[in-house]
Amino acid sequence: MKSVKRKCSRCGSRGLHAKMRPAVRTVAGHIFKASVTALVCDSCGAVYFNGRALGNFDLAVANKLARAGVSDGEAIKFMRKAVGLPAVMLAELLDTSPETVSRWERGVSHIDRAAFAILAGIVMCATQLVSGRWFKSKPEGHFFAHRS
Numbered sequence: 001m002k003s004v005k006r007k008c009s010r011c012g013s014r015g016l017h018a019k020m021r022p023a024v025r026t027v028a029g030h031i032f033k034a035s036v037t038a039l040v041c042d043s044c045g046a047v048y049f050n051g052r053a054l055g056n057f058d059l060a061v062a063n064k065l066a067r068a069g070v071s072d073g074e075a076i077k078f079m080r081k082a083v084g085l086p087a088v089m090l091a092e093l094l095d096t097s098p099e100t101v102s103r104w105e106r107g108v109s110h111i112d113r114a115a116f117a118i119l120a121g122i123v124m125c126a127t128q129l130v131s132g133r134w135f136k137s138k139p140e141g142h143f144f145a146h147r148s
């Protein structure tokens, strides 16, 4: 593992250390919490989250939403973004229009079951790909501790 050479952008200190910090996401009324790797400044306490760790957290949240069948607009949008799919691409995959995807995400209309199943499948596949072997066996939070 490489040592950290970043400077704190708030106070300029070089005393940044990797620590686990709580991250919270609230999606469609569901609250998700996990410990995520972040750099914490020893001097001023500023917290810098690791983008990839947060991305993995978002994907884990999306996976839970998919498995629980949460199909509110907010959940649809969160799942789509967690797998990095532009709305236009999701529309193409589902053989529908970007306007329809937009209506689902704004809660104007409800996503149909077949489309939701496909989106949920994409999210679950992405979770497997990103998280690999350790996803199922490690307790929540610890699988985010991987850093590049």
Ligand SMILES: [Zn+2]
Residues within 6 Å of the ligand: 008, 009, 010, 011, 012, 013, 041, 042, 043, 044, 045, 046
């Ligand atoms: Zn600082």
